[in-house]
Amino acid sequence: MSRPTAPAPARPGRRPGDSGTRAAIEAAARAQFAARGYERSTMRGIARDAGVDAALVAHFFGSKERLFAAVVELPFDPSEVIPRLVAGERADVGRRFATFLVSVLDDADARARLLALVRAAATEPGAADAVRTLVTTRVVEPLVAALGVSDAGLRAGLLGSQIVGLVMVRHVVGVEPLAGVPGVRLVEVLAPTLQRYLTEPL
Amino acid sequence: MSRPTAPAPARPGRRPGDSGTRAAIEAAARAQFAARGYERSTMRGIARDAGVDAALVAHFFGSKERLFAAVVELPFDPSEVIPRLVAGERADVGRRFATFLVSVLDDADARARLLALVRAAATEPGAADAVRTLVTTRVVEPLVAALGVSDAGLRAGLLGSQIVGLVMVRHVVGVEPLAGVPGVRLVEVLAPTLQRYLTEPL
Numbered sequence: 001m002s003r004p005t006a007p008a009p010a011r012p013g014r015r016p017g018d019s020g021t022r023a024a025i026e027a028a029a030r031a032q033f034a035a036r037g038y039e040r041s042t043m044r045g046i047a048r049d050a051g052v053d054a055a056l057v058a059h060f061f062g063s064k065e066r067l068f069a070a071v072v073e074l075p076f077d078p079s080e081v082i083p084r085l086v087a088g089e090r091a092d093v094g095r096r097f098a099t100f101l102v103s104v105l106d107d108a109d110a111r112a113r114l115l116a117l118v119r120a121a122a123t124e125p126g127a128a129d130a131v132r133t134l135v136t137t138r139v140v141e142p143l144v145a146a147l148g149v150s151d152a153g154l155r156a157g158l159l160g161s162q163i164v165g166l167v168m169v170r171h172v173v174g175v176e177p178l179a180g181v182p183g184v185r186l187v188e189v190l191a192p193t194l195q196r197y198l199t200e201p202l
Numbered sequence: 203m204s205r206p207t208a209p210a211p212a213r214p215g216r217r218p219g220d221s222g223t224r225a226a227i228e229a230a231a232r233a234q235f236a237a238r239g240y241e242r243s244t245m246r247g248i249a250r251d252a253g254v255d256a257a258l259v260a261h262f263f264g265s266k267e268r269l270f271a272a273v274v275e276l277p278f279d280p281s282e283v284i285p286r287l288v289a290g291e292r293a294d295v296g297r298r299f300a301t302f303l304v305s306v307l308d309d310a311d312a313r314a315r316l317l318a319l320v321r322a323a324a325t326e327p328g329a330a331d332a333v334r335t336l337v338t339t340r341v342v343e344p345l346v347a348a349l350g351v352s353d354a355g356l357r358a359g360l361l362g363s364q365i366v367g368l369v370m371v372r373h374v375v376g377v378e379p380l381a382g383v384p385g386v387r388l389v390e391v392l393a394p395t396l397q398r399y400l401t402e403p404l
Binding site: 037039118119121122123128131132136153154156157158160161162163164165166168169170172173174175176177178179181188189192193196202 | 321334365371377394
């Protein structure tokens, strides 16, 4: 009996249906990391939510750290956002960045995803690495490169520090009055700091 | 048979030796929160380290949150630091604050204690409340009050956001080059931001 068609070339360590299983695990991991935070999420719980055996999660991803790194993502598309921030008056880039940041923080879903990133980075060195790589390579480096400024790395770090701190104080800890300050006022007070970190002499 | 001396007046719910037991539990809690972080510390583990029964920890402190709130402390004495920051040229208070902050972060023990605060606040709402109360009432409010500026609460929040973010990015996540930038350079780049948040128009 001859096979009617040649079998598709097999990738080593993969079986038919693997991509669907991986996708199910990744979806369950995204949901669990967002809902419970990195610390309280478990490989076992993610396997259960994905309807697969825990051994399969370990087979595909090895560790919770590596699973987190595989699914961590930004709550916006940097390739769409960065050109918009860079276009226009250079003296206003701080204000445009502040406006964009506040719009992300005012969107419940985007805010939840950003908070999950910051919380994970705060608690686990492995998660911190994944978040650092994501934010640095996808957002901050392209942004400072597009602006063509010196000290790009240091500027990136300072910018990141003000953003992470704002997320922590305004949304994680919830310090008033900062937590309740209207978005337009927040843009006004943050813009000069972001402008300085982005383009002014340090 | 008569008792030779009158018993000491008993405080309700207290037994002789309670203060020593409390102190032992608090010392064990401080050590465990610092070494393992809030999330991984347990009432049971703290009881074991203190050499007491876990029920006694629950009796004295009720919950891990309340135990944390009881032992959380700053890695410096604000009543000594704040007058030093406020004294001198008002236009240089940002630089004095940045210099003080960098000196705290350059001291391994003080840094570890500050990191434990930030990590705890990032992961647990109960711990975040304790950290917020501590930092707000002991440091930021006295500082902005001593400067006699308007918008004191908002300034306090902005100042806190830049400090928390710096601790996160430079020490928790460890983003280069910010993580490795020399202290004098860090003072230089932070001072204008802190000065603006402390005294300039927002």
